[in-house]
Amino acid sequence: MTPPEVTRQGVANPRPGRQAPTGGRRGGAEAAMVPEATFDSYYGKPVINQPVWESPDIPGYFYFGGLAGASSVMAAAAEASRRPRLARASKLAAAGGLGLSLLGLIHDLGRPERFLNMLRVFKPTSPMSVGSWLLSIYGPLAVAAAGSEVTGWFPRAGTAAAFGAALVGPAVASYTGVLVADTAVPAWHEGHREMPYVFVSSAAVAAAGAGLLSAPVAENAPARRMAAIGVAGELAGSALMERRMGLVAEPYRRGKAGALVRAGQGLAVVGAAGAALAGRRSRLAAALSGLALMVGSACTKWGIFEAGLASARDPRYTVVPQRQRAGTVGEHRTGQPPPG
């Protein structure tokens, strides 16, 4: 192959794609990488670093934390309204969810043996610090409630623990929404107002699913209603969030994240509808609806996680909104008087 040569007439024998451009439009290489290029970037490289959080650890941490938190509330309400089987199912779901949530968090650490450093300080500016402290209060309560339920030991203390867990549970379900939003990842941060609502709604969907899956039909009425309310809240919250996000909502509709988000919403709707229509009569229909709700909620959290990763990968989602905020879209051409 003849090597390319720079002559006084231009480049002879150019090798397309391997050659520094020496004429024509500016930024040819970038334009090819991102077709609707109305912004500049450094060779299409992302501006922010890719999160190192891994799937399924971190989406699992969000999902199971939500399942646990909302289940604790349901357990206490079921106990108070004398629905013992639903209470039992919810307490077990809460303890199991808590365990799996913690497992996801710890397994994702670069240095798992240093997990306890999370409790070295308390920092309200760090949602992960706040969350670790919340879990350290909530965890023993949820485990004590479930333990007493299973063994029958110390029933009074078990009930007290269940009510204690119900007080902390909602915070456990909602702080993870702040945790993702408190980053520079565009598809997470731009949703910071709605994210906690989406997270608690999705948590309610999961807990309702667990209740439907394991409680008898005679006691599952609250879980059916909770599924309907949770799904409505999740759909409304997500719609509002995506509308406000504008361009940055794109990753929620595309690729893997888009598929997960759609699957999550579809399963949640199917599960809630199935529970409402047949969950009262058929134990099997209730269980299947519950399963759909739980899987749907997991897909939603996973989809949000993947949308964030996708938005971090593409500099467009970082640069364009910042340009829009500064009111200088398209003005960044040569010879402009520099700002400041």
Next chain:
Amino acid sequence: MTLTELLRTAGGDPATNAGYRDHPPRMGFFTDTSVCIGCKACEVACKEWNHVPEDGLELTGMSYDNTQGLGADTWRHVAFIEQRKQLGSQEPGVFHDGRNGSTAGGSSQLRWLMASDVCKHCTEAACLDVCPTGSLFRTEFGTVVVQEDICNGCGYCIPACPYGVIDQRKGDGRAWKCTLCYDRLSVGMEPACAQACPTDSIQFGVLDELRQRAAARVGQLRDAGVADARLYGHDPDDGVGGDGAFFLLLDEPEVYGLPPDPVVTTRDLPAMWRHAAIAAASLAAGVAATFLGRRP
């Protein structure tokens, strides 16, 4: 003090805000990219001094930049941009046939921009705010440093940084970034990169003095006709309260891979906690409501 106030006071001197009483003045970098020659002495000096491991031996094919970006094993990164944009007319003196410059257009249509990027040591540092272990801390010089004996590798600081600086080291699990040579500063030396820079593109010093010097330099360049010259990260009123390491650039920040208008994510944190509290209360109320009504 409310959380909002706590975060807003961060606009002043960061070391004072962090609780230091008698502390040295805030130190920082002014990187004047207009004189950078892309020699990468800073990258090498940083690696040598800080024992930063190898960060991948690959040829990107995109430019002379094979380092690509900042990360756990790259604390100084020299960006290299090849642009079809006139820097100035060149008369290399090779051909004297009446034509001006080297290409058919009559003048040089190509310019190379080189810029040595580094951790910005933000006044309001998102990495530090979100670190749950307290591993990231503010030094008496106003810089931001990771304590590697505390970091548990939770990875939160990484997506929090609006500049894509800090990252997790593979096989080590912990987060690493520029320390502004904390060890050297402590004994009165300048950071390795600044010392190695042959053109003084990297200038180290008291931040206030650097800001004055930078203002003078950008004025000088504009007077000389370089209309694109601008400062980046110098303004204490910007979205991160100003950078401890700021830059003089010759094009828009995003051309160098820098965010055009970064805002520290924790500015919105009070609002986020408010929404989370309302969301939690609605969850409790919503679940309780589903238990009301007639028993079947």
